[in-house]
Amino acid sequence: MSEKDTKILENIQKEISRIDKKENKIYFFVLDTKGVPSGSLEYIYNLALILKNEGYDVTMLHTEEEFVGVGAWLGEEYTSLPHFNVNSEEIGTSPSDVLFIPEIFSQVMNQTKNLPCKRIAILQNYDYVVEQMPYAAQWGDFSIMEAITNSDYQAAELNESFPYVKIKKIRPSISKIFGNTNAPKKMVVNVICKDQSDIKKIVKPFYWKYPFFKWVSFKELRNLSKEEFAKELRENALTIVVDDTASFMYSALEAMKSGSITMVKVPNTTLDWANGEELPNCCVWFNDYDTLHKQIASVVRSWITDKIPTVLEEETKKVTEEMTEDNTKADILNYVGEVLAKRKKEMEELALQIKSKKEEE
Amino acid sequence: MENLVVIIPMHEFGKENIELLNKAVDSVPSDVNVVLSVKKGVDGRKLKGISDRLGVISESDGDSFAELVNAAVDKIEEKWFSILEFDDTYTNIWYNNAKKYVEFMPDTSVFMFLEDITDFNSGKYVDFGNQAAWASSFSNELGYIDNECLQNYFDFYLTGSIFNTVDWRTIGGLKPQIKVTFWYEWLLRATNKGKKVFVIPKVGYNHSLGRKDSLTEVYKREVDNDETQWLFDLAKREYFFDPSVERDPSKFEYKKKEE
Numbered sequence: 001m002s003e004k005d006t007k008i009l010e011n012i013q014k015e016i017s018r019i020d021k022k023e024n025k026i027y028f029f030v031l032d033t034k035g036v037p038s039g040s041l042e043y044i045y046n047l048a049l050i051l052k053n054e055g056y057d058v059t060m061l062h063t064e065e066e067f068v069g070v071g072a073w074l075g076e077e078y079t080s081l082p083h084f085n086v087n088s089e090e091i092g093t094s095p096s097d098v099l100f101i102p103e104i105f106s107q108v109m110n111q112t113k114n115l116p117c118k119r120i121a122i123l124q125n126y127d128y129v130v131e132q133m134p135y136a137a138q139w140g141d142f143s144i145m146e147a148i149t150n151s152d153y154q155a156a157e158l159n160e161s162f163p164y165v166k167i168k169k170i171r172p173s174i175s176k177i178f179g180n181t182n183a184p185k186k187m188v189v190n191v192i193c194k195d196q197s198d199i200k201k202i203v204k205p206f207y208w209k210y211p212f213f214k215w216v217s218f219k220e221l222r223n224l225s226k227e228e229f230a231k232e233l234r235e236n237a238l239t240i241v242v243d244d245t246a247s248f249m250y251s252a253l254e255a256m257k258s259g260s261i262t263m264v265k266v267p268n269t270t271l272d273w274a275n276g277e278e279l280p281n282c283c284v285w286f287n288d289y290d291t292l293h294k295q296i297a298s299v300v301r302s303w304i305t306d307k308i309p310t311v312l313e314e315e316t317k318k319v320t321e322e323m324t325e326d327n328t329k330a331d332i333l334n335y336v337g338e339v340l341a342k343r344k345k346e347m348e349e350l351a352l353q354i355k356s357k358k359e360e361e
Numbered sequence: 362m363e364n365l366v367v368i369i370p371m372h373e374f375g376k377e378n379i380e381l382l383n384k385a386v387d388s389v390p391s392d393v394n395v396v397l398s399v400k401k402g403v404d405g406r407k408l409k410g411i412s413d414r415l416g417v418i419s420e421s422d423g424d425s426f427a428e429l430v431n432a433a434v435d436k437i438e439e440k441w442f443s444i445l446e447f448d449d450t451y452t453n454i455w456y457n458n459a460k461k462y463v464e465f466m467p468d469t470s471v472f473m474f475l476e477d478i479t480d481f482n483s484g485k486y487v488d489f490g491n492q493a494a495w496a497s498s499f500s501n502e503l504g505y506i507d508n509e510c511l512q513n514y515f516d517f518y519l520t521g522s523i524f525n526t527v528d529w530r531t532i533g534g535l536k537p538q539i540k541v542t543f544w545y546e547w548l549l550r551a552t553n554k555g556k557k558v559f560v561i562p563k564v565g566y567n568h569s570l571g572r573k574d575s576l577t578e579v580y581k582r583e584v585d586n587d588e589t590q591w592l593f594d595l596a597k598r599e600y601f602f603d604p605s606v607e608r609d610p611s612k613f614e615y616k617k618k619e620e
Contacts, residue, residue, distance in 0.1 A: 183465055184458075186503055187495050187562035212489065215496035217503060237562075304475055305564050306454040 005354050012351045015096040019344050024096035026056045026336070027117075029105055032064045037073045037229065039250025040124045043150055043172050044102065045070055045078050050329050051336060052081055061099075063087045073225050093117040095347065098339060100148070106132040109142040118343055121147035123167065125247035126157040127269065138162055148335065150248055151272035168335050172248065173328040174320055177230045180259030187304065189218045189296065190232055190239040190260065192251045196222075198242045206293045216300055233258035237303050240292070244268050253323065256282055256316040261299055261308060263292065273319050282315035364440035365459070365523070367395045369415075370429030371447050373574055374407035381448045386412040388450035388567075395445075398433035400424040426576055427535035427543050434529055442529075446520050448481065448572055455565035459523050462561050470528035470556035473506075474521050474565030481572040490518045490568055494560035504559050508552035515545045515593060521566030528556055533604040538613040539595060541580050546596035553600055588615050 001009075018024040028048045033041055045060075052058040060083045071079035084091060093099065097117035101108050103125065112119060121144050123129070129139075139145075139162050147165050149155045150172040158165060193199050203218050221232055221239075233239060239255035242265040249271055255262040262283040279285050284299060286292040302308050367389050371382065382397075389395050396416045399408070403419055421432035430444055441463065445451065455474065462472050476490030493499045493514055494506050501507055506517065532551045535543045552558060570577060584592070595613065602608060 184461055184561075188503060215489070215492040215499075217495060217497040304562055305452070306458070 001354075005357075009351055009354055012347045012354075015094060016344055016347050018094070018096045019340050022055050023057060024098070024340070025093070025117075026051055026058045027061050027091070027093075027097065027099040028058070028122075029061045029099065029101045029108055031102065031104060032062055032067050032069065034068045035072050036223070037226070039246075039248060040102075041070065042074060042250065043124060043248075044100070044122060045074060045081070046173065046175075046325075046328060047100075047170065047332050048081055049078060050332050054333060056336070058082070059084050059091075061086050061091070073223075073229075075226055096340075096343065098336070098343075101144070102128075103147075104128040104132055106134070106137075106142070109139065109144050110137070113143045118339060119144060119146075120339070121165075123147045123149040123154050123158055124151065125245070125269070126154050127245060127247070129158065129161075139165055146339075148332075153270045153272045153275050154247060168331075170331040170335060171327045172250070172323055173325045174250070174253050174257050174323045175226070175230075176325060177226060178233065178254040178257045180257070181234060183235075185237040185259070186235055187216065187300070188236040188238075189216060189300075190221050190236050190255070191218050192221050192239065192241045192243075192255075194243040194245070196220075201289050202240060202242075202292065202296075205289065206296055209293050210297045213297055213300055216296075230254070230258065233260050236260055238263065238296075238299060240296070241265065246271075248272065252283060253320055256312075257320050259313075261303060261312065263295060263299065265292075280315050280319055281309075281311045282319045283312065365393050366437050366439040366442045367393055367445050368398055368418075368430065368433040368437070368442055369395060369445050369447050370398045370426055370433065372400065372424040372426070372429065373447075376410070378447060379408075379410045383410075383412045385445055385447050385450050386414055388452075388455075389414075389445065390456045393456065394439070396433060396437070398429040400429070423537060425537045427537040427539075431534035431537075434524075434526065434534060437526060440526055441523050442526055443523050444520050446568075448569055448575065449520060450567045451521065452477070452565055452567060454563055455521070458561050458563045458565060462559070463523065466557075466559060468557060469559045470525045470532075470551065471519070471558040472523040473517065473519060473558065473560045475560065475562060476518055476521060476566040476568045477564050478568045478570055481569040481575070487570065489564075490516075490566075491560045493517075495562055504562065506548065506552065506558040506560065508549060511545070511549055511552060512597070515542070515596075517544070517548060518566070518568055519544050519548070520568070532556060536599065536604050538608070538610070539599065540592065541584055541589060542592040542596040545593065546600050549596060549600035550603075587618060591615050 028044055030044060048058050048060060058081060060081050062083060062085055064085060067083060069079060093115045095116045099112060099117050099119045100122050101119060102122045145165055147167045148170045149167050152169060155167040155169060191199050191202060199220055207214050219232065221229055233255045237260065239260040240263045241249065241252040244267050246267050247269050252262050252264045264283045264285055266285050266287050274280055284295055286295055369385060386395055395414055396418045398421060399419045400421050401419055418433045418436050420436060421428045434442060459472060473491050475492055478487045478490050479485060480487055494504055499510055499514055501510060532554055535547055539546050572578060
């Protein structure tokens with residue numbers, strides 16, 4: 001056997017051993033939202049934390065000189081994940097490593113295409129793929145052949161464009177921090193809007209059109225920690241969620257699970273949990289602000305007279321019962337386990353090939 | 362809910378009023394006791410046709426609303442009581458919500474309710490009552506009425522509320538010397554003593570306004586704007602004094618401004 005082959009075999013063995021001992025790296029590329037809570041980012045951090053807690057060597061990668069991170073809103077345990085600025089120093093990757101790249105980082109997909117590690121895209125919003133990919137390229141050009149997603153609908157959309165990409169759904173979860181209690185709720189309307197100007201469109205005309213309800217207080221839920229956010233959802237009777245570009249509407253699901261009557265603007269994208277012929281009755285849907293004002297008046301009146309239909313609660317249960325932390329944990333651990341087992345098998349086969357080549361010689 | 366009694370003060374009789382009274386009694390859940398408070402020595406024939414559910418307390422010397430309420434509260438033994446006007450009704454969600462909130466907020470002295478206010482004659486909806494407690498522009502803490510916010514806003518209805526009997530006795534009853542604003546004075550006194558007054562954000566009471574002989578309508582006819590203002594100022598002056606404190610009667614007499 002040549003010295004080169006011996007060296008290769010040694011390296012393969014080393015990589016297999018790293019996988020066996022969980023010494024290989026699992027990288028997640030993340031966007032710094034500068035302290036602004038994001039359901040999509042939370043999904044990624046949750047996956048990372050699950051893997052770290054199961055003994056994997058996880059590192060979060062970013063490109064920010066002054067990285068703010070998620071600690072303030074997601075909680076301190078997430079800051080315990082190691083973070084690394086790839087602009088300050090180059091990271092070395094090896095074949096046993098895995099790099100997860102969110103769909104928004106098409107440039108990173110391109111720049112990392114020659115790395116030896118396994119690269120997997122994270123798909124949560126197909127619109128970002130459309131926005132970020134260059135006209136003349138597709139994921140295959142960047143050797144992205146595999147992805148995980150939180151949504152069957154997003155997967156189907158991507159597969160229409162890139163049918164060769166193998167996609168695995170990792171069911172998202174709603175944190176246990178969100179839940180209902182028997183304590184009576186306050187007559188306060190939470191408002192969660194991506195665009196702050198939408199709040200004025202909701203509140204002012206509502207007061208103008210329905211002066212009888214001028215006493216109804218609205219509360220904007222912005223820049224709150226996860227605990228504070230969960231507390232407001234749990235305590236207040238109604239929550240309005242507006243995010244036209246949301247791909248999953250985590251906030252709406254969290255509000256529903258907290259027992260807050262949730263009014264959701266139908267987004268431009270199809271939600272995985274609301275993709276049937278009819279929208280589910282777990283929340284009150286609206287298409288525009290004109291109808292919303294009337295709906296708020298109607299829902300407030302129903303709530304203060306205890307006439308909210310029980311179907312909302314029943315449907316919420318149906319929609320959210322699958323979204324447990326246990327399911328997410330099982331999905332990601334199985335998936336990463338399979339990826340690494342396959343990786344190991346590929347390496348073992350390569351080693352066999354080298355060895356058999358030697359025997360033939 | 363154990364230990365709850367409903368008090369209905371009544372000083373007007375006649376067939377129509379008895380019918381209204383019985384309708385009011387029908388709105389009280391069957392496992393809650395209801396007592397009628399009337400003036401001592403009232404002619405029994407005036408009470409002909411009243412609901413079998415009514416226990417009558419007739420201990421009041423006078424027949425003003427305040428005296429009738431005070432006399433009844435002095436006599437009851439239940440932990441909680443509510444006052445129902447004979448021409449009003451509870452909504453069918455009043456009781457369940459009363460139970461729920463009393464359980465979760467046992468240190469609260471008074472649980473008021475949102476009210477639907479309708480015109481007695483036309484039956485048309487007029488407005489909500491007590492909703493201001495839930496307006497962020499009014500309340501220091503949403504749902505609660507405190508002494509500070511009462512200095513600027515006084516339009517509250519306490520009939521239909523659930524009162525803690527012990528706390529009521531600590532605060533002292535209504536002052537019959539004060540007309541129109543006796544409830545306002547009582548609220549100022551209660552909050553000044555640090556008692557918690559909370560408005561349950563559920564419509565628990567149907568309040569009808571505009572019945573010709575109702576107290577409010579009588580006041581509307583007899584009390585002009587200047588006197589009304591004077592009465593509110595009076596309440597603000599008097600709430601520092603317990604009802605047991607002897608006060609100069611002239612302090613409660615309105616002297617009309619000379620033209």
